Each structure stands twice: as C-alpha cells, then as structure tokens.
Amino acid sequence: MYNREKKKPLAVDGREQAMIKPGATIGILGGGQLGRMIALAGREMGYRFVVQDPTPDSPCGQVCDEQLVASYDDRDAARMLAAKSDVITYEFENVDAQVAEILESEASVPQGSRLLTITQNRIREKNAIQASGLPIAAFQVVASAEEARNAVGELGTPAIMKTATGGYDGKGQRVIQSIEEAEEAFNQLAQSGAELIIEEFVPFMMELSAVVARNAAGETAVFPIAENVHQQNILHLSMAPARVSSDILQRAEKIAVELAEKLNMVGLLAVEMFLTKDGKLYINELAPRPHNSGHYTMDACVTSQFEQHVRAICNLPLGSTRLLTPVVMINILGEHVAPILDKIGTLPTTVKLHLYGKQEAKEKRKMGHLNIIADSVEEALQIVDELKIWS
Ligand code: AMP
Secondary structure, eight states: OEEOOOOOOOEETTEEOOOOOBTBEEEEEOOSHHHHHHHHHHHHTTOEEEEEESSTTOTTGGGSSEEEEOOTTOHHHHHHHHHHOSEEEESSSOOOHHHHHHHHHHSOOTTOSHHHHHHTSHHHHHHHHHHTTOOBOOEEEEOSHHHHHHHHHHHOSSEEEEESSSOOTTTTEEEEOSHHHHHHHHHHHGGGOOOEEEEEOOOEEEEEEEEEEEOTTOOEEEOOOEEEEEETTEEEEEEESOSSOHHHHHHHHHHHHHHHHHTTOOEEEEEEEEEETTSOEEEEEEESSOOGGGTTHHHHBSSOHHHHHHHHHTTOOOOOOOBOSOEEEEEEEHHHHHHHHHTTTTOOTTEEEEEOOOSOOOTTOEEEEEEEEOSSHHHHHHHHHHHTOOO
16 A cells, blocks of 8 residues: 655644755664664665764664764763754654653654654553554553452453563563462562553464554555564564455555554554454554564565655655565574574575674574565575574
8 A cells, every 4th residue: 555645744743844855964863773774774865874872883883974872861962963963763762751852852853752652651552542543452551459350350361461661572561361360460560660551362363564654744655564473572574475365454554554644653653463363453562663574675675664764754755665576584683693604605595684783692682684585475484494593
C-alpha cells in the first residue's frame, strides 16, 4: 500500500516544515546500529552527520562526520548537537525528557516528542492504540498484589505481566499460569519500581510487523509486512513476503497506516502484531524509529527503511517501498560472529553481510545481520539451515 496523495502541509508540533535538502547536517541522539544505518543511508544521499553517544568510536560515530562523546542525558552536549545540526533525530525511545526539550527548543526535531512520550510507557502506548480504535489484547494496570490477582481472575490464564517502562527483548515480563502466581509475580516485578500491567495472553500463530513512514507533508508509505520469529524473546528471523493471505497483509498494512495518521507522527513507526489462527490481528508493541524487523529492506526493497527515515524527517517525498525479491533477515548475535567470519569465504553470493562495528562480541548482543536473497522465503530458510550457525 503506497499513498502518494499529497495533503496540505501539517503543522508538526506547531511548525510547518520545509524540505531539508542534501548537504544539510543531521544530528542523531544515540550511536548504536540503528544510528549507524541511518547515517550510512543518509551519507549516500549527501547529508552530513553528527552523533551524540557516550562510547567513543560508537557504531554510528565510525560513519559520521563527528561524534560528541557524551551521555544521552548530557544537556550541554545536547545544546552542542542542536547548534551543529539542521535537523535532529534519535535512534531509541528512552530519550531524557529534558534533553528532548532542549533539542526541540534549540533545533528542529520533526518527529517531536509526543510519540516518544507515548512509546516510553506501555500504558500510554496501549491507551493511544485503543483511542485510535485499533485492536490490542485486553489489559489492566495493576498497583498491588490484590489487583494483580483480580486482573488475572478477569483476564484468565495464562496472562502476561509486564513492566510499563524499561523492558525490552522480553526483560521485565512474566507469563502467569495461575491466580496464585499473580501475587508472587507482582512482588517480583514491582521491585523494578516500574508501573505494571497484566495483559491477556494471545495464542498467536505468527508474529508480524509493519514499518510505516510519514513525512510532514502527510504522505505515508508502508513497507511489506514482515513475518518474525523470536528466540528467547530476541528477534531471530524476519521474512518477506510474510506467508499469509493477501487479505491479512492488507489489513496489517492498513492498521499501521491508520495508526501513523491517527498519531499524527513524522518519521518511522514500527508496529509489531500478533496474528491468531482465526485471522485476527492484535497490535503488541510500537517503536518510533527504524526497527530490527525492517532490516530486510536494505537489500530487498527499492528504498531501505533507513533511507526512508531520512526522507521522512527531511520532508522529502517518500521512496517506493516495493519488495524486489523474497528475503530472510537473520540476526548475528555475539556468539555467531566467529562462525560467520570463519565462513566468510564461502557464503553464497546472495547473502548480504551487515556488521555494526561493535568491539565486543558478547553473547546475545546484536552484532549484525544477514539478508539472504532467494527465489522464495523457503529457499532462503534452506540457506540458513545449510550455514549451520544457528541451532
Ligand atoms: P514484548 O516485550 O511485549 O514485545 O513481548 C516479547 C514477546 O513476548 C513477544 O514477541 C511475544 O512472543 C511474547 N508476548 C508478549 N505479549 C504477549 C501476549 N499478550 N500474548 C502472547 N505472547 C506475548
């Protein structure tokens, strides 16, 4: 689905945005792999980059014109970033509120801070999705062990308890099998100090995701829906095209575009969804940035999600999201780096290697990914099997 219909320029957080053309400098808060891939794509288009990150020689800093070595909540560094940049973006959602305020008042942040505020907290995120009239699993906020028991009583078992803030890759959540377990789970997760929710367990048969882009002119473009497989709560594989009916693909795309419009967002929005056996879709989580499940676009679509992000924040027309070939993206974690490098001389020529320039290959740390191009998703999966690196 691709909407090229131009609407009237929107006032993003009270400002109308002109196009920011190549030659301008883009500032990135956060120097990890997402920042790196944004900078690599933007440099190809002729933009300059400056990044703020505490780790010297960060994955993003390695490919930028300049890195400000400073923590993410360093206000002086944020002022310097603002002074050096024509436009600013971020590569993670937990941006310090005061830094966001400085950047917004002293520089142009087309994405604004509203979406950040929403996606920093599961409760706000779920309320925003509900207010948009889009489907999510039933949930309740629980503030005591008793409320947790009552919630599990109403929602049924299994249920899932999650922290509202600070959780990622499955951290800060627990499956609850009985009302009795609710109390113990509450006491355990409440130690984090975060607010807690309990949500209905969705017996999904597949996890899907959509990455949708929107620029300040109100143009939207959604990438082909990815089919995702997680291992130990970390994304393992993303495949496109997803192996579901065209009706489901269209509904999933529509959900993502509708959400982007209702949230009046600018930039990229990743929408993770569950698909049940009876064809129902539920939104699980949002991310206001490029997403791991969109990495396949780098080698399989006319425009990558990273180029699209640059286009969206610079208010350029969005690029075509057309899928050029079936593809499987597989993550390279710390433990996979050595085996991949051992096989680098014999990798099939349709396997595209992306490494993020991280110094230390710690177990479970995302170090890179492969995009495997083939005539079908099944054939690409066969190549994964033959590599014998992922068990
Ligand atoms: P999250 O941190 O919300 O993305 O959840 C991590 C993983 O836990 C998801 O990718 C699912 O595999 C699983 N999960 C989360 N919420 C639910 C749910 N309501 N029902 C079933 N599985 C879930």
